[in-house]
Amino acid sequence: MTDHAAFRGLGSVCRFFAAMILLSFYFIASEPIVGPGSALAATTGSSEAKPTDDQITGKKPGETADHTKFEILQQDFKSAPDVTKACLSCHNEAATQVHDSIHWKWEYDNEKTGQKLGKRYVINAFCGNVASNEARCTSCHAGYGWKDMRQPPPSEPENVDCLVCHAEKKYYSKFPTMAGLPVTEPTKFSGKDFPVSDLTKAAQSVSLPQRENCGSCHFYGGGGDGVKHGDLDSSLHNPSLDLDVHMSADGGNMACSACHSGSGHTWPGSRYDIDAKPQARDDEGKKLPVFAMRRVNETASCESCHSDAPHQSATLEAIKLNNHTDTVACQTCHIPEFARGGVATKTLWDWSTAGKLKDGKPFTVKDDKGHPSYDSKKGDFNYEENVQPTYSWFNGTFTYVTDEDPVDTSKPVILNALGGDANDDKARIWPFKLMNTRQPIDAESKKLVYMHLFGKDADAFWKNFDWPKAIQSGMDYMGKDYSGKFEFVETRMWWPITHMVAPANKAVQCDECHSKNGRLEGIEGVFIPGRDNHGIIDWLGYGLIILTILGIGIHTIFRIATRKSRQH
Amino acid sequence: MTDNQSSPAARKNDKPATFHRKVKNYSRYERFWHWSQAILIFILAFSGFTVHGTIRFIPFKSAVMIHDIAAFALIFLWLFTAFWTFTTGQWRHFVPTNKGLWAVIMHYLVGMMSGQPHPYKRTLSRKQNPLQSFAYFSIMTVVGPLLWLSGLAYMFYSFWAGNSGNHDIFSLVVLLHLIGAFLMVAFVIGHIYMVTTGKTLIHYTKAMITGFEDMELTEAEVTYLETHEPDRIK
Numbered sequence: 128m129t130d131h132a133a134f135r136g137l138g139s140v141c142r143f144f145a146a147m148i149l150l151s152f153y154f155i156a157s158e159p160i161v162g163p164g165s166a167l168a169a170t171t172g173s174s175e176a177k178p179t180d181d182q183i184t185g186k187k188p189g190e191t192a193d194h195t196k197f198e199i200l201q202q203d204f205k206s207a208p209d210v211t212k213a214c215l216s217c218h219n220e221a222a223t224q225v226h227d228s229i230h231w232k233w234e235y236d237n238e239k240t241g242q243k244l245g246k247r248y249v250i251n252a253f254c255g256n257v258a259s260n261e262a263r264c265t266s267c268h269a270g271y272g273w274k275d276m277r278q279p280p281p282s283e284p285e286n287v288d289c290l291v292c293h294a295e296k297k298y299y300s301k302f303p304t305m306a307g308l309p310v311t312e313p314t315k316f317s318g319k320d321f322p323v324s325d326l327t328k329a330a331q332s333v334s335l336p337q338r339e340n341c342g343s344c345h346f347y348g349g350g351g352d353g354v355k356h357g358d359l360d361s362s363l364h365n366p367s368l369d370l371d372v373h374m375s376a377d378g379g380n381m382a383c384s385a386c387h388s389g390s391g392h393t394w395p396g397s398r399y400d401i402d403a404k405p406q407a408r409d410d411e412g413k414k415l416p417v418f419a420m421r422r423v424n425e426t427a428s429c430e431s432c433h434s435d436a437p438h439q440s441a442t443l444e445a446i447k448l449n450n451h452t453d454t455v456a457c458q459t460c461h462i463p464e465f466a467r468g469g470v471a472t473k474t475l476w477d478w479s480t481a482g483k484l485k486d487g488k489p490f491t492v493k494d495d496k497g498h499p500s501y502d503s504k505k506g507d508f509n510y511e512e513n514v515q516p517t518y519s520w521f522n523g524t525f526t527y528v529t530d531e532d533p534v535d536t537s538k539p540v541i542l543n544a545l546g547g548d549a550n551d552d553k554a555r556i557w558p559f560k561l562m563n564t565r566q567p568i569d570a571e572s573k574k575l576v577y578m579h580l581f582g583k584d585a586d587a588f589w590k591n592f593d594w595p596k597a598i599q600s601g602m603d604y605m606g607k608d609y610s611g612k613f614e615f616v617e618t619r620m621w622w623p624i625t626h627m628v629a630p631a632n633k634a635v636q637c638d639e640c641h642s643k644n645g646r647l648e649g650i651e652g653v654f655i656p657g658r659d660n661h662g663i664i665d666w667l668g669y670g671l672i673i674l675t676i677l678g679i680g681i682h683t684i685f686r687i688a689t690r691k692s693r694q695h
Numbered sequence: 696m697t698d699n700q701s702s703p704a705a706r707k708n709d710k711p712a713t714f715h716r717k718v719k720n721y722s723r724y725e726r727f728w729h730w731s732q733a734i735l736i737f738i739l740a741f742s743g744f745t746v747h748g749t750i751r752f753i754p755f756k757s758a759v760m761i762h763d764i765a766a767f768a769l770i771f772l773w774l775f776t777a778f779w780t781f782t783t784g785q786w787r788h789f790v791p792t793n794k795g796l797w798a799v800i801m802h803y804l805v806g807m808m809s810g811q812p813h814p815y816k817r818t819l820s821r822k823q824n825p826l827q828s829f830a831y832f833s834i835m836t837v838v839g840p841l842l843w844l845s846g847l848a849y850m851f852y853s854f855w856a857g858n859s860g861n862h863d864i865f866s867l868v869v870l871l872h873l874i875g876a877f878l879m880v881a882f883v884i885g886h887i888y889m890v891t892t893g894k895t896l897i898h899y900t901k902a903m904i905t906g907f908e909d910m911e912l913t914e915a916e917v918t919y920l921e922t923h924e925p926d927r928i929k
Contacts, residue, residue, distance in 0.1 A: 443760060443763055443764065444756075444760060447759060447763070449853070450852060450853040453853060453856070549862050550862070636754070636755075636756065637754065637755040637756040637759070638751075638754055638755045638756070641746075641748075641755040642748060642751065642755065643748060652862055653862045653865075654862060654865055654866040654869055656746050656747065656748075656869065657746055657747065657748040657755050658748065659748075660747065660748065661866075661869070661870050661873055664870060664873060664874060664877075665873070667877075668873065668874070668876075668877030669877075671877055671878075671881050672877065672880055672881055672884065675881045675884050675885055676884060679884070679885070679888045682803075682888070683888075685808050686807070686808065686892075689808040689809065689810075692809065692810070693808075693809065693810030
């Protein structure tokens with residue numbers, strides 16, 4: 128009996144140790160993991176409090192006020208700024224907060240490069256510049272009546288546009304050419320009826336911003352749906368799970384602010400200030416353990432929810448995948464292509480051909496897929512869908528070509544050069560849309576020029592199709608020196624791809640990078656197994672094997688040749 | 696059954712008698728070790744050169760998984776076998792020696808062509824010829840450790856490279872692993888060929904499967920084996 132008892136004891140000791148070993152493996156592998164599952168559970172936990180189809184935002188759902196019941200919102204508003212006045216009568220800090228935001232100022236001071244950026248200053252590879260085209264461009268300003276980029280936006284509190292971000296889209300649309308104001312009477316734009324805004328209903332419909340709010344501007348950057356970013360277009364209003372796991376109603380059903388979760392009317396995640404390799408750090412800059420990432424909600428990054436060890440489970444595969452996160456941005460594998468939602472994005476824009484007229488009138492041409500391929504106002508285009516990104520090392524810092532920088536015209540001009548390389552510990556391999564453009568510069572000073580495109584005056588390009596006048600008047604408007612001669616040069620612009628995250632099973636497969644001529648063929652400074660070899664060592668190695676086989680062959684021949692003589 | 700395979704008691708001879716008997720030179724564990732190691736090395740070479748991009752019959756992902764799992768299995772097997780080799784005294788067979796090495800090399804290059812007998816006589820205490828000892832010792836002390844040390848560094852790169860991505864050191868680790876892999880493949884090819892140089896093409900292979908091998912034994916050895924380890928002698 129005692130023997131048996133002793134064996135039973137031994138058995139449980141063994142089981143205990145086995146369990147301890149397995150558990151320790153499990154914890155080693157799973158400690159840093161914060162999965163999307165738990166992230167979702169946290170935000171949907173109290174959704175019963177308010178049974179709506181609202182998207183998940185950075186704040187927990189559940190409101191204490193029903194805006195339809197406020198008397199001040201039941202009036203017949205005469206103008207949009209009147210609505211703002213009503214809003215501010217309760218939300219008395221809102222205008223001040225908005226005045227401090229990039230949405231209002233269109234201005235960003237990049238401390239790393241010392242450059243003054245933002246829409247107010249940057250000349251990009253799409254419509255170029257806002258200055259001298261204000262009433263058109265500022266239809267996407269979070270305010271009303273900003274008609275001169277040389278001045279800051281109008282400072283009256285009621286010129287803040289609350290509704291564009293907070294009202295239901297069906298009640299409110301900013302008219303494209305009225306410096307941010309909506310229309311309340313039937314009005315035509317480009318020959319079509321433009322949606323008439325109902326300010327009262329709009330004012331009563333307010334909520335935390337939904338995708339349609341942010342999307343009303345950000346989906347249409349560059350002059351149309353999906354034109355600019357490639358990973359932001361109207362297909363994200365109601366995306367399938369395959370298109371975007373976070374925004375899809377079948378997935379996270381997240382609003383933009385679920386990730387771009389800020390407070391005080393400012394949000395993290397500006398393209399001008401990207402954390403290409405987010406890392407939780409303490410006040411002295413020392414790295415914190417990965418799980419501390421959950422506290423880094425000032426950064427709109429994948430890591431903010433998923434940590435830098437995002438692949439769950441204690442399998443070898445998960446460990447190997449997590450090994451990539453120091454070198455490869457999450458987006459690189461998880462966004463296999465952009466413009467996947469059926470909306471094409473503009474990948475090429477040749478301004479130099481703009482201005483052709485047919486019978487004295489501007490015209491447009493569409494390609495066989497129905498996308499514009501020529502427009503007298505803008506030149507030649509290429510639109511593409513399901514585009515594989517271009518990859519590059521990126522440390523989060525762009526250096527722009529400003530209107531003061533002469534450019535080297537011997538090769539395409541990179542308007543926003545990427546910082547970082549393989550040896551930069553803030554850099555990772557990121558996916559980009561690389562925009563190809565031909566746009567005008569001063570032929571003598573080799574600096575970017577301002578194009579005066581929009582306006583009712585005779586100099587606006589979209590009225591008279593006369594480049595010399597349009598550029599001269601753009602430069603005059605900004606008070607810039609201009610030789611009077613211009614030329615068109617090739618420019619490139621990098622647009623980081625970070626939305627349209629596909630389901631895990633649609634992520635980029637290992638072979639697509641770990642092979643010769645794969646997606647990362649052009650990435651330098653890192654050894655990629657399957658893509659790279661060791662040159663001379665490879666040849667010596669294969670040589671050794673060939674010589675071994677050769678030696679065996681010769682030896683075999685001698686053995687066969689001498690076989691008969693040996694048998695005697 | 697010829698008479699020289701009979702037992703020593705049945706023979707009377709003036710000169711020191713030698714007896715040709717089948718002796719189990721390779722224990723069950725040793726054979727298990729040899730063949731499982733052989734299979735693992737084939738799996739590792741196939742998957743490893745897939746990862747390296749030399750061949751691509753299976754997806755990269757599968758190759759990595761197979762390679763890593765096989766690597767762990769082989770390291771475990773090696774550690775256990777190292778333990779076995781030392782506790783059973785088998786390590787003595789692997790100690791390299793220069794004595795007779797040249798004669799063995801010359802035999803393979805020249806002697807065997809003219810039907811010369813193998814210059815090395817296996818004994819119970821030394822069942823490998825000097826060339827074998829040299830080759831196996833090199834594999835076990837240089838190529839093997841080079842492979843699995845660099846392999847572990849390769850596998851657990853994220854633990855030592857830190858967040859800064861130490862790409863040059865990583866590249867060096869890959870280089871060392873690759874050198875080891877080429878040496879191992881060359882060894883395996885040579886080894887498989889040498890196996891065919893026995894009395895018949897499959898003579899040595901058979902020995903490594905059954906464990907039994909023809910040996911020349913002294914009377915004392917035969918008596919010892921028949922008395923104390925009857926299972927080892929036929």
